[in-house]
Amino acid sequence: MNANGKKADPTALVRVEGVEKVFHRGSEDIHVLSRLDLTVATGEFVALMGPSGSGKSTLLNLIGGLDRPTTGSVSIGDDRIDALSDRQLAVWRARHVGFVFQLYNLLPVLTAERNVELPLLLTHLTKAERRRHVETALAMVGLTHRAKHYPRTLSGGEQQRVGIARGIVTDPTLLLCDEPTGDLDRKSGDEILNLLQALNREQGKTIIMVTHDPHASARASRTVHLYKGQLASEPTP
Amino acid sequence: MNAPLNWFSQIGSIAKFGLLSAAQRRASVAATVVGIAGVVAVFIGVLSISAGFNRAMTASGSADAAIILRSGADSEMVSGFGREETRIIADTPGIARNAEGPLSSAELFVIINLPKRTTGTDANVPLRGVESAALGVRDQLKITRGRMFNWGRNEVMVGAGAAREFAGLEVGAQLSIGREKWPVVGIFSANGGVAESEIWTDAKVLQSAYNRGDSYQSIYARLASPGAYEAFAAALTANPQLKVKVLRQSEYYANQSQTLTRLITTIGYLVATLMAIGAVFGALNTMYSAVAARTREIATLRALGFGSGAVVVALMLESLVLALIGGALGAGLSYAAFNNFHAATMNWQSFSQVTFAFAVTPALIGQGVAWAVAIGLIGGLFPAIRAARQPIAAALREL
Ligand SMILES: Nc1ncnc2c1ncn2[C@@H]1O[C@H](COP(=O)(O)OP(=O)(O)OP(=O)(O)O)[C@@H](O)[C@H]1O
Ligand SMILES: [Mg+2]
Numbered sequence: 001m002n003a004n005g006k007k008a009d010p011t012a013l014v015r016v017e018g019v020e021k022v023f024h025r026g027s028e029d030i031h032v033l034s035r036l037d038l039t040v041a042t043g044e045f046v047a048l049m050g051p052s053g054s055g056k057s058t059l060l061n062l063i064g065g066l067d068r069p070t071t072g073s074v075s076i077g078d079d080r081i082d083a084l085s086d087r088q089l090a091v092w093r094a095r096h097v098g099f100v101f102q103l104y105n106l107l108p109v110l111t112a113e114r115n116v117e118l119p120l121l122l123t124h125l126t127k128a129e130r131r132r133h134v135e136t137a138l139a140m141v142g143l144t145h146r147a148k149h150y151p152r153t154l155s156g157g158e159q160q161r162v163g164i165a166r167g168i169v170t171d172p173t174l175l176l177c178d179e180p181t182g183d184l185d186r187k188s189g190d191e192i193l194n195l196l197q198a199l200n201r202e203q204g205k206t207i208i209m210v211t212h213d214p215h216a217s218a219r220a221s222r223t224v225h226l227y228k229g230q231l232a233s234e235p236t237p
Numbered sequence: 238m239n240a241p242l243n244w245f246s247q248i249g250s251i252a253k254f255g256l257l258s259a260a261q262r263r264a265s266v267a268a269t270v271v272g273i274a275g276v277v278a279v280f281i282g283v284l285s286i287s288a289g290f291n292r293a294m295t296a297s298g299s300a301d302a303a304i305i306l307r308s309g310a311d312s313e314m315v316s317g318f319g320r321e322e323t324r325i326i327a328d329t330p331g332i333a334r335n336a337e338g339p340l341s342s343a344e345l346f347v348i349i350n351l352p353k354r355t356t357g358t359d360a361n362v363p364l365r366g367v368e369s370a371a372l373g374v375r376d377q378l379k380i381t382r383g384r385m386f387n388w389g390r391n392e393v394m395v396g397a398g399a400a401r402e403f404a405g406l407e408v409g410a411q412l413s414i415g416r417e418k419w420p421v422v423g424i425f426s427a428n429g430g431v432a433e434s435e436i437w438t439d440a441k442v443l444q445s446a447y448n449r450g451d452s453y454q455s456i457y458a459r460l461a462s463p464g465a466y467e468a469f470a471a472a473l474t475a476n477p478q479l480k481v482k483v484l485r486q487s488e489y490y491a492n493q494s495q496t497l498t499r500l501i502t503t504i505g506y507l508v509a510t511l512m513a514i515g516a517v518f519g520a521l522n523t524m525y526s527a528v529a530a531r532t533r534e535i536a537t538l539r540a541l542g543f544g545s546g547a548v549v550v551a552l553m554l555e556s557l558v559l560a561l562i563g564g565a566l567g568a569g570l571s572y573a574a575f576n577n578f579h580a581a582t583m584n585w586q587s588f589s590q591v592t593f594a595f596a597v598t599p600a601l602i603g604q605g606v607a608w609a610v611a612i613g614l615i616g617g618l619f620p621a622i623r624a625a626r627q628p629i630a631a632a633l634r635e636l
Contacts, residue, residue, distance in 0.1 A: 057634075061630040066629045086545065093541065099540050099541070101633070105633075109254055109258045118538070119542065122243070122541070
């Protein structure tokens with residue numbers, strides 16, 4: 001039985017089935033996720049909540065192909081990504097996932113537009129095509145006028161918008177955001193949430209967002225709660 | 238799944254980001270570059286001594302010239318001939334001739350003490366007595382100042398190297414030999430060869446000044462052709478009237494330089510190896526801290542899909558670029574400091590000073606840069622592997 005209360009849907013985009021994740025720290029085993037199921041349909045905007053240390057980032061990393069489950073399977077579209085090699089995973093990530101990080105993770109030595117261009121360096125696009133994609137992505141996040149600025153000269157909210165532009169520039173299947181507003185003030189955070197909501201509603205982007213903030217989760221089309229390694233649709237104390 | 242896309246541009250961009258961010262790690266990067274420059278400079282510097290010494294010795298001897306010593310003698314010091322023997326040798330077929338006769342010069346030499354310009358301390362300088370054929374035997378000899386000494390007179394001319402190293406050898410100066418004063422009448426060059434370290438005078442005059450009777454120590458001869466050597470040497474050694482040892486001049490000088498060259502080369506490699514070990518640790522440290530400082534950045538790139546192989550190669554490349562900058566700096570430095578740096582050293586075979594110029598040759602620069610490359614690769618490899626092995630999810634958690 002899974003948190004959605006329905007059987008795994010073969011048409012779903014994200015299918016996490018019977019996933020366990022155990023970390024080893026010294027002789028200690030840390031069971032973070034236990035027999036967890038999650039299904040996300042194309043076009044959904046899912047908020048993932050839960051107490052600190054409950055395994056939200058861990059789950060997001062499994063869905064994004066940054067880590068593998070101890071047992072269970074993770075499928076995105078037609079790909080069983082838990083079965084891919086490291087090298088195949090890197091190629092898969094470049095093609096299918098956009099990441100947005102809490103601390104933006106921009107390269108300080110590159111301008112905004114060069115940062116946004118990074119994922120495109122892994123494609124066969126020509127320089128001119130890359131420039132067009134970068135312009136489009138920066139326009140979507142409203143930062144065209146900041147294209148030539150370095151991250152350190154941008155505000156936190158602007159840096160995160162650059163981060164989102166980088167996340168969507170390849171038009172990925174999935175956009176994964178780990179506490180995208182966690183480091184921002186309320187106003188900048190709202191702008192980011194507006195942006196993500198617009199991407200979901202207007203572009204049909206499938207988004208999974210980890211957050212602590214009920215304001216943030218309210219923007220999602222669905223919220224799931226992680227507690228003691230399992231998912232629930234209602235918050236558990 | 239497709240093969241990884243445009244691997245080279247991945248490597249290029251990761252390496253570029255690393256080098257761009259090297260500015261933020263200025264101090265450790267600079268320390269590494271300077272360390273590697275030091276290794277290369279010292280290595281090239283030390284070996285330029287033996288290269289220069291070698292060059293001076295090989296410039297001295299041509300393949301169509303021979304030196305004849307008493308059999309059993311390793312150097313002119315312990316060799317000796319009477320007048321009659323030198324005449325038989327000069328008449329042996331195979332020796333080149335000009336209008337005045339065979340190009341064969343019977344020579345002797347004594348060692349005199351002169352103060353070094355730099356330290357003021359006395360050192361041994363060879364004073365060589367030659368015959369008129371000497372100028373035909375050593376055809377690279379040129380008078381650069383003053384004139385040639387007169388035959389039969391107590392006059393000397395001085396090699397350019399000796400004039401540079403020792404005090405009191407200017408044209409017009411007087412050399413005290415025994416109770417007499419011998420004027421210096423000229424300075425000569427010999428294409429950087431050993432003769433430049435010597436003082437020359439008439440053999441006859443030297444014989445009488447030093448009570449040597451009519452004896453000589455060596456014969457320098459120019460051959461009709463390099464190919465004439467074998468027959469010439471065979472004729473001399475087969476002659477029952479003579480007990481001689483024949484050497485090509487080139488071999489003779491090569492033998493003389495061997496000991497010193499070997500010693501300096503060994504020291505050079507030893508010092509460079511020790512310094513290189515230090516520099517490898519410096520490079521390792523720099524690249525480990527580069528990797529540590531960029532843990533999250535590298536993890537981010539890998540999360541975006543950059544390959545871990547590209548990360549390894551890029552970090553090695555970054556380390557290599559730093560090493561090459563250090564190598565170029567060191568090579569440039571050693572060239573500026575050591576090339577043509579004039580020095581004098583003891584030639585243990587003649588117990589006298591040989592002057593020569595350090596030579597920073599292209600081969601030495603090549604070797605120096607090869608050291609830098611090796612240091613860069615070793616220093617980059619382990620940090621690069623660590624960076625590529627780090628689990629992305631864990632590395633992303635780091636601040
Ligand atoms: N690579 C790892 N090695 C060992 N333990 C880990 C590793 N990654 C995560 N953990 C542990 O797993 C648990 C879940 O971590 P995770 O980062 O997924 O939590 P989270 O819900 O995202 O927390 P937060 O809200 O603080 O970001 C924590 O106890 C954490 O210490
Ligand atoms: Mg987290």
